[in-house]
Amino acid sequence: xxxxxxxxxxxxxxxxxxxxxxxxxxxxxxxxxxxxxxxxxxxxxxxxxxxxxxxxxxxxxxxxxxxxxxxxxxxxxxxxxxxxxxxxxxxxxxxxxxxxxxxxxxxxxxxxxxxxxxxxxxxxxxxxxxxxxxxxxxxxxxxxxxxxxxxxxxxxxxxxxxxxxxxxxxxxxxxxxxxxxxxxxxxxxxxxxxxxxxxxxxxxxxxxxxxxxxxxxxxxxxxxxxxxxxxxxxxxxxxxxxxxxxxxxxxxxxxxxxxxxxxxxxxxxxxxxxxx
Amino acid sequence: xxxxxxxxxxxxxxxxxxxxxxxxxxxxxxxxxxxxxxxxxxxxxxxxxxxxxxxxxxxxxxxxxxxxxxxxxxxxxxxxxxxxxxxxxxxxxxxxxxxxxxxxxxxxxxxxxxxxxxxxxxxxxxxxxxxxxxxxxxxxxxxxxxxxxxxxxxxxxxxxxxxxxxxxxxxxxxxxxxxxxxxxxxxxxxxxxxxxxxxxxxxxxxxxxxxxxxxxxxxxxxxxxxxxxxxxxxxxxxxxxxxxxxxxxxxxxxxxxxxxxxxxxxxxxxxxxxxxxxxxxxxxxxxxxxxxxxxxxxxxxxxxxxxxxxxxxxxxxxxxxxxxxxxxxxxxxxxxxxxxxxxxxxxxxxxxxxxx
Numbered sequence: 001x002x003x004x005x006x007x008x009x010x011x012x013x014x015x016x017x018x019x020x021x022x023x024x025x026x027x028x029x030x031x032x033x034x035x036x037x038x039x040x041x042x043x044x045x046x047x048x049x050x051x052x053x054x055x056x057x058x059x060x061x062x063x064x065x066x067x068x069x070x071x072x073x074x075x076x077x078x079x080x081x082x083x084x085x086x087x088x089x090x091x092x093x094x095x096x097x098x099x100x101x102x103x104x105x106x107x108x109x110x111x112x113x114x115x116x117x118x119x120x121x122x123x124x125x126x127x128x129x130x131x132x133x134x135x136x137x138x139x140x141x142x143x144x145x146x147x148x149x150x151x152x153x154x155x156x157x158x159x160x161x162x163x164x165x166x167x168x169x170x171x172x173x174x175x176x177x178x179x180x181x182x183x184x185x186x187x188x189x190x191x192x193x194x195x196x197x198x199x200x201x202x203x204x205x206x207x208x209x210x211x212x213x214x215x216x217x218x219x220x221x222x223x224x225x226x227x228x229x230x231x232x233x234x235x236x237x238x239x240x241x242x243x244x245x246x247x248x249x250x251x252x253x254x255x256x257x258x259x260x261x262x263x264x265x266x267x268x269x270x271x272x273x274x275x276x
Numbered sequence: 277x278x279x280x281x282x283x284x285x286x287x288x289x290x291x292x293x294x295x296x297x298x299x300x301x302x303x304x305x306x307x308x309x310x311x312x313x314x315x316x317x318x319x320x321x322x323x324x325x326x327x328x329x330x331x332x333x334x335x336x337x338x339x340x341x342x343x344x345x346x347x348x349x350x351x352x353x354x355x356x357x358x359x360x361x362x363x364x365x366x367x368x369x370x371x372x373x374x375x376x377x378x379x380x381x382x383x384x385x386x387x388x389x390x391x392x393x394x395x396x397x398x399x400x401x402x403x404x405x406x407x408x409x410x411x412x413x414x415x416x417x418x419x420x421x422x423x424x425x426x427x428x429x430x431x432x433x434x435x436x437x438x439x440x441x442x443x444x445x446x447x448x449x450x451x452x453x454x455x456x457x458x459x460x461x462x463x464x465x466x467x468x469x470x471x472x473x474x475x476x477x478x479x480x481x482x483x484x485x486x487x488x489x490x491x492x493x494x495x496x497x498x499x500x501x502x503x504x505x506x507x508x509x510x511x512x513x514x515x516x517x518x519x520x521x522x523x524x525x526x527x528x529x530x531x532x533x534x535x536x537x538x539x540x541x542x543x544x545x546x547x548x549x550x551x552x553x554x555x556x557x558x559x560x561x562x563x564x565x566x567x568x569x570x571x572x573x574x575x576x577x578x579x580x581x582x583x584x585x586x587x588x589x590x591x592x593x594x595x596x597x598x599x600x601x602x603x604x605x606x607x608x609x610x611x612x613x614x615x616x617x618x619x620x621x622x623x624x625x626x627x628x629x630x631x632x
Contacts, residue, residue, distance in 0.1 A: 165360060165362065167358040167359075167360050167362035168362050168364060170329050170349075170356075170358070170362070171356065171358055171362035172364075172375070172379075173329065173348075173349045173350060174327055174328070174329070174349040174350065174352075174354065174355065174356045174433075175350065175355070175375060175376040175379050175427060176349070176350025176351070176376070176379045176380065177350065177379050178350075181379065185364075185375075185378075186364060189364075189366040190364070190365060190366055192366075
């Protein structure tokens with residue numbers, strides 16, 4: 001009897017503990033979902049006291065909010081194109097050509113990439129971009145972000161392309177297809193799940209990156225949402241909750257959508273050539 | 277329609293491995309030709325060199341009256357079926373078959389019409405809109421064949437086309453393949469490591485070992501008169517008896533007995549060491565003494581269906597003989613073995629080449 005009571009008590013305790021933990025993580029999300037629609041936004045998590053869509057109007061009135069979202073899209077798409085194209089070519093070459101020390105090269109790149117966009121390399125990167133006359137340009141940000149993301153992207157894609165049998169390409173070659181046709185008709189379509197995964201992953205990474213655009217972009221009209229969100233204060237110097245909450249909600253929607261898209265379509269699985 | 281000619285073809289891989297060693301070979305127009313050998317003998321490298329997927333280190337490949345050695349695969353007018361079939365997983369069966377025609381810039385209606393025609397001939401009409409992943413192994417193999425047929429090449433190259441099928445399906449596909457080749461009469465070179473497959477399908481067979489061709493001949497020649505002990509060992513579903521012997525006074529001393537000139541033509545000088553080869557199928561077994569026969573004790577009996585393979589221990593040597601399933605001797609009993617006249621082959625022991 002006593003041992004059953006003990007077991008029940010333990011179980012109740014476990015559920016309570018898990019519930020508290022869940023609530024802790026759910027609170028900010030609930031705040032993000034309810035506050036933008038509250039006519040009197042506060043820090044408290046509660047259902048809107050008076051439902052309104054007026055807070056979203058605040059975004060239009062802020063001089064930088066809308067343009068920052070556009071900037072985020074431009075940076076994300078730009079970096080995505082550079083990373084996907086460069087990583088696809090590099091991964092294809094690394095997968096198909098035997099190079100001495102190929103794996104060492106890949107691992108070294110992967111290791112260094114975490115340093116490159118990290119705080120440690122910020123000064124040299126700033127100087128480099130300064131000398132290239134790319135300070136305060138989106139191209140500079142795109143190049144630095146791409147450089148940081150490429151090693152991991154190449155690493156993932158190479159693994160993926162390794163699973164595509166060479167006989168696909170050889171078969172097309174015997175039928176007379178040119179290298180470009182092989183890439184267009186065979187390799188790219190077969191590798192599409194891998195390419196899409198890399199594309200979504202890149203965009204999500206850029207969407208959330210703060211330090212690189214913060215340091216390299218001076219002009220607030222060029223800064224992306226992740227940087228601009230820290231400037232959303234009232235004239236009095238207190239946080240503009242109406243603006244911050246509605247802006248944050250808009251800012252997170254694309255990431256959720258991309259996640260749903262990739263998950264629904266590819267389930268974040270890699271699958272290559274068939275072997276039956 | 278074209279013959280294929282290889283002249284002094286050599287392929288050396290980086291690291292010094294010689295996959296092909298100054299190889300000469302001519303495959304006649306319309307012939308069904310098998311490249312047979314154990315794994316690593318260079319047969320697949322040879323096929324890939326003919327296709328143009330590997331560049332030879334030296335030598336020449338000629339198809340028809342063209343020297344194609346320096347041409348890219350697409351310009352050689354060959355079609356290849358790969359061991360894994362290499363069907364494009366993102367295309368339907370129809371698009372797969374029509375792909376070579378797309379490369380040849382045929383219009384969409386023209387190429388899908390022809391692909392449907394070829395597909396229907398190979399029994400694929402109902403599967404045209406499926407993806408390769410939704411097909412069985414046998415169906416995938418036929419799609420791969422259809423794709424090769426659709427581009428009307430002058431030479432077919434098949435790389436172990438049957439090895440991915442299970443045993444029963446393989447027999448069916450074998451018959452199908454032979455009929456297809458007869459109908460199309462296109463020169464076909466196929467690679468296999470299965471001697472039974474090569475014997476069943478090919479007009480002629482080249483048996484390869486370590487980058488060299490050890491014998492070229494019809495299935496009958498290769499089976500009946502292997503040119504050396506390697507081929508003798510490799511061909512045949514029951515291994516050939518290869519017994520060391522010594523030439524002596526008009527016969528050959530072997531396995532405790534002597535084979536007399538009535539069954540063999542005595543070769544070369546007395547005292548020379550030879551290897552006597554005779555297939556188990558050509559050894560008759562008797563339970564009563566026979567003049568001039570080898571004698572020994574029955575050690576093992578293996579059932580092979582309609583016949584049984586009896587292994588006899590004769591003076592330290594093991595000799596196989598096949599008997600009908602109802603005439604098996606008792607294990608441990610003494611039996612007499614006599615090779616069929618004209619079926620005994622003598623190889624030199626020094627280099628393993630056929631003497632007579």
